[in-house]
Structure formats: structure tokens, C-alpha cells
Amino acid sequence: MKVAITSKGVTLDSEVDPRFGRAPYIVVVDTETLEFEAVDNSSNVNAFKGAGIQAATTVCEKGAEVLMTGYCGPKAFATLEAGGVKVVDDVTGTIREAAELMKSGKVTYSTAANKEAHW
Amino acid sequence: MIISIASGKGGTGKTTVSTNLTLALGDRVELLDCDVEEPNAHLFLKPEIEQTRRVETPVPKVDLEKCTFCKKCQEICRFNALAVVGKQVLVFSELCHSCGGCMLVCPEKAISEVGRELGVLNFGNRDGIRFINGLMRVGEAMSPPLIKQVRANANPDKITLIDAPPGTSCPVIAAMNDTDFVLLVTEPTPFGLHDLKLAVEAVKLLGIPAGLVVNRADLGTDDVYRYAEQENLPILLSIPFDRRIAEAYSRGKLIVEEMPEWREKFVGLFEQIETIVNRSKAQLCANS
Ligand code: SF4
Numbered sequence: 001m002k003v004a005i006t007s008k009g010v011t012l013d014s015e016v017d018p019r020f021g022r023a024p025y026i027v028v029v030d031t032e033t034l035e036f037e038a039v040d041n042s043s044n045v046n047a048f049k050g051a052g053i054q055a056a057t058t059v060c061e062k063g064a065e066v067l068m069t070g071y072c073g074p075k076a077f078a079t080l081e082a083g084g085v086k087v088v089d090d091v092t093g094t095i096r097e098a099a100e101l102m103k104s105g106k107v108t109y110s111t112a113a114n115k116e117a118h119w
Numbered sequence: 120m121i122i123s124i125a126s127g128k129g130g131t132g133k134t135t136v137s138t139n140l141t142l143a144l145g146d147r148v149e150l151l152d153c154d155v156e157e158p159n160a161h162l163f164l165k166p167e168i169e170q171t172r173r174v175e176t177p178v179p180k181v182d183l184e185k186c187t188f189c190k191k192c193q194e195i196c197r198f199n200a201l202a203v204v205g206k207q208v209l210v211f212s213e214l215c216h217s218c219g220g221c222m223l224v225c226p227e228k229a230i231s232e233v234g235r236e237l238g239v240l241n242f243g244n245r246d247g248i249r250f251i252n253g254l255m256r257v258g259e260a261m262s263p264p265l266i267k268q269v270r271a272n273a274n275p276d277k278i279t280l281i282d283a284p285p286g287t288s289c290p291v292i293a294a295m296n297d298t299d300f301v302l303l304v305t306e307p308t309p310f311g312l313h314d315l316k317l318a319v320e321a322v323k324l325l326g327i328p329a330g331l332v333v334n335r336a337d338l339g340t341d342d343v344y345r346y347a348e349q350e351n352l353p354i355l356l357s358i359p360f361d362r363r364i365a366e367a368y369s370r371g372k373l374i375v376e377e378m379p380e381w382r383e384k385f386v387g388l389f390e391q392i393e394t395i396v397n398r399s400k401a402q403l404c405a406n407s
């Protein structure tokens with residue numbers, strides 16, 4: 001299964017970035033093979049507003065089934081939902097640990113955004 | 120002539136200054152309350168509201184029957200207000216700035232306009248003094264579009280006074296931009312000074328001549344006066360802390376109504392502004 005994880009770096013040992021819209025990278029990992037692709041999310045880091053929406057469309061385009069991150073705002077959540085992507089938040093550790101957690105199935109999908117909209 | 124009355128933070132007496140100045144100058148002026156999140160000038164000027172108008176801004180609506188999900192609309196939107204995912208186009212209308220770009224770029228003509236309510240405009244009058252305020256819809260996130268609508272209704276034949284929202288961000292810029300003079304209202308306290316400095320920086324960026332009214336002038340420290348001197352910011356009026364003024368305020372009365380000697384002081388304030396504006400216009404002409 002393909003899972004997108006917000007990341008501070010470009011390797012499996014990089015740390016999970018708790019921010020979604022403003023994380024520098026989104027690493028898309030295949031939980032079976034651990035093959036991965038690091039997607040540059042930095043054009044979003046400086047977005048004035050709606051960074052999460054952009055990041056969400058990127059995740060949808062990459063064909064990920066699940067997004068793992070720290071916090072996800074309501075607009076990003078709505079976008080992911082429309083794209084059929086499930087969300088796991090409050091994720092910490094490395095990308096590898098997150099991918100393994102996903103594989104083990106011991107995750108709780110969120111049913112709503114866990115972060116307020118900000119203006 | 121357009122004069123905006125601003126302050127770095129709320130509660131410095133900005134509305135006291137704008138409403139007293141308005142009443143002192145009489146029917147040659149109009150007052151536009153652009154503090155659309157919390158308008159309160161009407162509580163003191165007490166105009167008779169004659170007309171209320173709803174204001175909308177156009178936002179896109181996508182016809183999914185025509186849409187081919189090409190994403191051109193999403194790519195052109197600088198405000199991330201559109202997201203094309205799967206077989207859906209999500210519109211986050213609260214992020215939309217109504218630029219119309221998405222509609223222009225859509226090859227399938229799948230996008231039409233619908234209105235998003237920004238709030239209402241109230242038009243009124245007090246003894247021939249024209250009054251307008253805007254009241255933002257609860258839940259609306261952006262005030263500049265409504266502020267622009269309030270200002271679009273200004274009468275160029277009148278002296279326009281604008282009560283700007285507090286702060287130094289976009290809404291204040293929308294209220295101060297393209298005015299002839301910014302009258303800054305402050306208090307001589309450390310907090311007052313801190314916020315005044317931010318406001319002065321914003322005014323400098325806009326390149327508009329400015330002057331200062333110091334409210335509760337005899338409380339606090341000298342720092343504001345030293346700062347004003349250093350910045351070449353003329354102090355055009357000082358309002359002392361006076362029990363009668365505070366009482367008038369708490370009863371919703373204007374100083375110029377209760378203490379007629381103040382009428383002249385506010386007229387004098389305006390005359391100084393007029394002199395500065397004319398001088399800076401003359402300078403502009405000389406330079407060009
Ligand atoms: S530009 Fe038009 S056709 Fe293309 S995705 Fe947007 S609405 Fe659909």
C-alpha cells in the first residue's frame with residue numbers, strides 16, 4: 001500500500017514533519033517494498049494561505065491511500081477526503097517507523113481535522 | 120481630500136477623534152467607518168440609518184458536467200482556493216479573492232460566478248453629515264473586500280474621513296491606501312508607543328503624510344514625544360485626561376457636544392492637516 005508521510009528530509013531515516021502544508025518534503029512509501037519517492041513540497045512552504053490544500057492535491061495525485069502527518073487542518077482534510085485519502089495524524093518518529101506502523105495496521109484513522117483553520 | 124484616522128492598536132481613542140472631528144467640521148465632511156469587524160463610530164455620531172445594502176463578492180462555481188478535470192483553474196489560482204481531486208473540484212470560497220482568473224482560463228467554460236456575502240453597508244446621516252459603515256458577515260474571514268466597498272461609496276465632493284480598523288495588517292492598509300493624510304492616534308504609554316511604531320512604518324511604506332494625536336496626553340511617559348520628534352511626526356492635537364471627557368465618553372456623548380471649546384480645537388486640527396496636505400501636494404508638483 002502507498003502511504004504519504006510528511007518529512008523533514010528525503011530518506012527513510014528522516015524525521016516526520018508534524019506540519020502538513022508546510023513540511024519541506026512528502027515521502028511516498030510503498031509499505032511492502034519500502035520503495036519510496038520524496039516529493040518536494042517546498043513551493044508550498046511559503047504559500048500565504050491554503051498550503052494544506054495544495055499539499056493534499058499533491059498527495060492525491062501521487063496515488064497514496066493514506067496520509068501520515070502531525071496535524072491536518074480542515075481544508076486539507078476536506079481535500080483529502082474528496083480524493084479518497086485517509087488520514088492518520090499525531091504521527092512521530094522516522095519515515096521508516098511510520099511506514100512500519102502503517103504496515104502493522106496499528107493505526108487509527110482520523111475522522112476530522114485535528115487543527116484549527118488559521119488566517 | 121481623504122483623511123484616514125488610524126492607530127496601531129484598539130482602545131487609544133481613534134473613534135473619539137474621528138467622530139469629534141466629523142461633528143466639528145459639520146456637513147462638509149462625511150465619515151466612513153471602515154472598522155468593519157467592530158464598527159462603533161455610529162454609537163457616538165448617532166446618525167439616522169437610511170439605507171442598508173447587502174454586499175457580495177463573486178466566487179466560482181464549477182459545473183461538473185462540463186469539467187474535464189484539467190486542473191488549469193487550480194494552477195492559476197494564487198490563493199489555493201480551488202482543488203481538483205479525482206472527479207471533484209473543491210472551491211474554498213473563503214480563500215477566493217474574486218480575481219476571475221479561473222473563469223478566464225477554464226477551457227470548457229465550466230466555471231460560473233456565484234455570490235458570497237461579505238456583509239452589509241449602512242448609509243446614514245447626522246445633521247447633513249453623511250455617514251457610511253460596513254458590517255462584516257459573521258464567519259467571513261477577509262475584511263479588505265468590504266472595506267473597499269465602503270470606500271467605493273465615498274463622495275468626492277466632500278472631505279472624507281475614514282475610521283480605519285486597528286492594527287497594521289491588510290485591513291488597515293486597505294483603509295489607508297490612496298488617502299491624502301493619515302492621522303495616527305496614540306497614548307503616551309509603552310504599549311501605545313510600540314504599536315505606534317508599527318503603524319508609522321506602514322504609513323511610511325505607503326508614502327502618505329502623517330500626523331499625531333496624543334490621547335490621555337498627561338498620563339504615561341515622554342517616550343512618545345521623543346519618538347515623534349525623531350520621526351518628524353507633527354503632534355497636531357493633545358487631548359488631556361479629563362474627567363469630563365471620560366464621563367461624556369461613557370454616556371456615548373461627543374466632546375464637542377459637551378464642551379463646545381473643543382469644537383475649535385478639532386477645527387484647528389483639520390486646518391493643520393489641510394496645510395500639510397497642500398504643502399506636500401505642492402512639493403509633488405515641484406518635483407515632477
Ligand atoms: S479549468 Fe475548468 S475544466 Fe479544467 S478543471 Fe477547472 S473547472 Fe474543470
Ligand code: SF4
Pocket residue numbers: 178179195196197198199200201214215216217218219220221222
Ligand atoms: S476567482 Fe481568482 S482567487 Fe477566486 S478561485 Fe478563481 S482564480 Fe482563485
